[in-house]
Amino acid sequence: MSFLEQIEPLRQAALADFGAAPDLAALEQTKGAHLGPQGRFTGLLKQLGALPKEEKPAAGKLLNQAKGELEAALAARRAELELKAALPKEPTDFTLPGRRHPLGKLHPLTQVTEDIVRIFRKLGFVVADGPEIEDEYHCFDALNTPADHPARDSQDTFYLRPEVTAPGAPAPKPALLRTHTSSVQIRAMRSQPPPIRIIVPGRVYRRDNADATHNPTFQQIEGLYVDRHVTVGDLKGTVEFVFKELLGNDVKLRFRPHYFSYTEPSFEIDFASPMVRKMGKDWLELAGCGMVHPKVFENVGYDPEVWTGWAFGFGIERIAMLRYEINDIRLFYENDTRFLRQF
Ligand code: DAH
Secondary structure (H helix, E strand, O other): OOHHHHHHHHHHHHHHHHHHOOOHHHHHHHHHHHHOOOOHHHHHHHHHHHOOOOOHHHHHHHHHHHHHHHHHHHHHHHHHHHHHHHOOOOOOOOOOOOOOOOOOOOOHHHHHHHHHHHHHHHOOOEEOOOOOEEEHHHHOHHHOOOOOOHHHOOOOOOEEOOOOOOOOOOOOOOEEEOOOOOHHHHHHHHHOOOOEEEEEEEEEEOOOOOEOOEOOEEEEEEEEEEEOOOOHHHHHHHHHHHHHHHHOOOOEEEEEEEEEOOEEEEEEEEEEOHHHHHOOOOOEEEEEEEEEOHHHHHHHOOOOOOOEEEEEEEEHHHHHHHHHOOOOHHHHHOOOHHHHOOO
16 A cells, blocks of 8 residues: 555554544543544654655655644534533423522611611601711710710720821821721701701611620611700600601600710600510610700810701611511621521
8 A cells, every 4th residue: 555545544544443442541542542642644644754755755745735634623512511520410491490699688787777877868858978087076075975984994895906107106096997887967957058867877886795795896876966946845756757757656755855976855766666565665765866955066166056956866876676576686797698598
């Protein structure tokens, strides 16, 4: 058999073997047998050099053509087998129902917050925001809270270690985690002229040990209303409207005189409902509030002779506990979906 005649049968044999390889490993093996260093087709290529000079061009051309063809066939078969390997081994039953993604839900605290925000929006309030890392000015001083107030004690409040500054630089202001959302009252009033109608949902921090009714971090909602001729009547009317919308018409509210340094007069709002009765109590303390203290207006540059206002603050967890009859605040933070799915 002449050299040229040998090419065709080897080409055919290689193509047949590639096509017959049942998987990728087998394909690699047949590749070696034909195109590897000791392969049969490679053997032909090696003989090319020994051919008489006048036969070389035609033989070389034919060999190259065949080699290109074999490599293309190899790549095609490899792609085919790779696809086959990626397919499921078992036959697929396309009539089976699809796999459903479980739908998430809003956290109960988020639901309560959104409901409260929605109710206040009806009254023309907008949401305002402020940083959780605060300074003493916004958290205390500007709110007329004296330096000897227990809230400023490092036993009660989380102070952050001041950042190291250059030697000789003035000591940085102490930073702390805000103990209440009331600090945002100051930020809002300093950044815009009156009138103001804002509510501020947000996280606050206290040095409390966790138990059924305390947690070192919890959520509050602050409200602030500043305009001309605002009265305690406006405060009572607004708070009653909101809590009846939120918790039902059979709730009763009571305003009890109290002391906050940033309001005068100040009140605590107590709450009575069938749910509170079930807890064995007549009244449950729910929120602090009052008429914005003239000193606070002075601190933010509002004229206290012109402007009047009320403010309040309450804990969202407590409202959610009342609403959903939950007896341990820690359940809100454990992220156990068996608990969260219920609301
Ligand atoms: N900041 C108070 C607290 O955390 C709640 C509060 C009381 C907010 C009276 C107010 C207010 O805006 O007027 O306990």
